[in-house]
Amino acid sequence: MVEKMYRDTWAEINLDAIAYNITQIKEKLPQDSNVIAVVKANAYGHGIVPVAKKALESGASGLAVAILEEALTLREAAITAPILVLGFVPAKYASVAAEHNITLTFFQLDWIKEVGKQDLINPLKLHLKVDTGMGRIGIRSDEEMVSILQEIAKNKNIHLSGIFTHFATADAEDLSFYREQTERFEAFLHVFKKFWKKPVMIHIGNSAAAIRFPEKMYNCVRFGISMYGLYPSQEVREEHAIQLKQAFSLHSRLVHVKKIAKGESVSYGQTYIAKNDEWIGTIPIGYGDGWNRKLQGMNVLVNGKRMPIIGRICMDQTMIKLDGYYDVGTKVTLIGSEGNDCIEMDEIARYLDTITYEIPCMINERIPRVYVDSN
Ligand SMILES: Cc1ncc(COP(=O)(O)O)c(C=O)c1O
Structure with a gap:
């Protein structure tokens, strides 16, 4: 790489x-x-x-x-x-x-x-x-x-x-x-x-x-x-025997923002048809990065607000429904905290019907790891 x-x-x-x-x-x-x-x-x-x-x-x-x-x-x-x-x-x-x-x-x-x-x-x-x-x-x-x-x-x-x-x-x-x-x-x-x-x-x-x-x-x-x-499981999490801080978060930025008209479709197979005139954002991540195709419908965070992934996830790109206009370049958080909200690894794991262990492992080497270390 x-x-x-x-x-x-x-x-x-x-x-x-x-x-x-x-x-x-x-x-x-x-x-x-x-x-x-x-x-x-x-x-x-x-x-x-x-x-x-x-x-x-x-x-x-x-x-x-x-x-x-x-x-x-x-x-x-x-x-x-x-x-x-x-x-x-x-x-x-x-x-x-x-x-x-x-x-x-x-x-x-x-x-x-x-x-x-x-x-x-x-x-x-x-x-x-x-x-x-x-x-x-x-x-x-x-x-x-x-x-x-x-x-x-x-x-x-x-x-x-x-x-x-x-x-x-x-x-x-x-x-x-x-x-x-x-x-x-x-x-x-x-x-x-x-x-x-x-x-x-x-x-x-x-x-x-x-x-x-x-x-x-x-x-x-x-x-x-x-x-x-x-946490190894929900049981261990709910016992509150230890306080942990999630080390991994996943981010991208809007590369395209557009308004589509009611009835227009998004992505392969036309599985998503807009019910109204809607703002759609495109982010450069897809199943080629390990961002599983089954995550269609999952939320991401934009400006601390939850926005759903709509239409089929492509190999390199994913579309989200925005609640209004946002500038190209706006940060999108797929895993982790943004504003007052957080998409936890657990939430992604539950959505994919798997365990948290699998989620950071599935995000492959095409996604660069950027390290934060205050020491
Ligand atoms: C033999 C062995 N020891 C320790 C571990 C670490 O387990 P955990 O990630 O649940 O702490 C693993 C993980 O799969 C393992 O296979």
Whole structure:
């Protein structure tokens, strides 16, 4: 992508909000608890390098990503903090991780055996993933754990530095399965501690668990969605256990304003026919930017007032119905605050029948991220 912005459509990422949200969770957690900032998927669409740097400056002690490529991007940006890859990395790439001091997640005996045969430049750091009910990746039995620990003990090039699990329902109203998972993890940990005497990082909490049960989070949490100022679910939001500031907002400007006559249509398929003489504005954003076509009918903010998206959203342009004449160049806010109103990420997620996590991720790289940082 070229560096200069020639089109007036941008996402504003408020790094002060990232810092604020980390401070908020740290205040809830016990003093000796660490925060791992989860910056996978381009920091949930916010921009991996600026967010990672801000998170570390603001008190996070490490970073977590989903894939090795993301960890390498952070190292290329001269970030030296601990980085954990949460997803599966093929054993043949263990040497890449070891070379760059990147910690990998593992959960298979064959994987450990294959890594054990390799000549690694540095010892490889690993965290053991336990599947307590998420059903995604992780060991599921004591036998698996014991055979894996025995294999690790044989190998000087492998440094086991953590054990963790992930919750499926920590954000839900019904916490019975969450409790089942915590009990299963405790049972695993009991066996683990019998076989492994060296200290390790122990982490179970995502945002929801960290916010709801801060005192039960062992020595570390993996803080993702709420670092970005978003609540993992409506339930967690309504509990008011934490105050967050949304870091992501999305803006554009009117590039064309016109009056159409009653009966005239707007956009592909003529799905919108004006009921009266109406003012119509065009903004340069479309589904080619990840601005989902199903957002037809959703509101945007112009001068702090809600105006609906009308007609089909095109690949690069979207039309809105204005309540009167506005100058070309007037700012339009698609996500975030403007005047006294705010289009929250939650509202867009509900409209699209999805979760807030997906919204900043769906706004693709054609939309430049502009960073606001008062420090
Ligand atoms: C393994 C793992 N840990 C932590 C997180 C962060 O969760 P959250 O964004 O809900 O805080 C995720 C996110 O999907 C994850 O997959």
